[in-house]
Amino acid sequence: MKLVYFAWVRERVGKPEETVTPPPEVATVADLIGWLKTRGEEYAYAFETEGVVRTAIDRVHAKPASPIAGAQEIAFFPPMTGG
Numbered sequence: 001m002k003l004v005y006f007a008w009v010r011e012r013v014g015k016p017e018e019t020v021t022p023p024p025e026v027a028t029v030a031d032l033i034g035w036l037k038t039r040g041e042e043y044a045y046a047f048e049t050e051g052v053v054r055t056a057i058d059r060v061h062a063k064p065a066s067p068i069a070g071a072q073e074i075a076f077f078p079p080m081t082g083g
Contacts (some may be wrong), residue, residue: 001019001020001021001068001073002017002018003055003076004016004073004074004075005017005046005077006018006076007077007078009053009076009078011078013042014042020034023035028064028065028066028067028068029057029064029065030053030064030065031068033053033055034071042063046076052078052079054077054078054080055074055075055076055077056077057073057074058071058073062074
């Protein structure tokens, strides 16, 4: 699946996107974030504060418990503010 990173999440991870194949036990957004955090310091830093980074699965906002099976693209981005 393709992972896309935006704003400071991209800066912390160090790349705008990548293609990954998570292990079979990674079934939800929360599982995916937990797995990503084990991939290196840059991921641990990007996802260090639980619940801050927002997620979209195939361009639809998703919650931590959302399943990721069949997803083509998962995007991670910081909270947005208006103004």
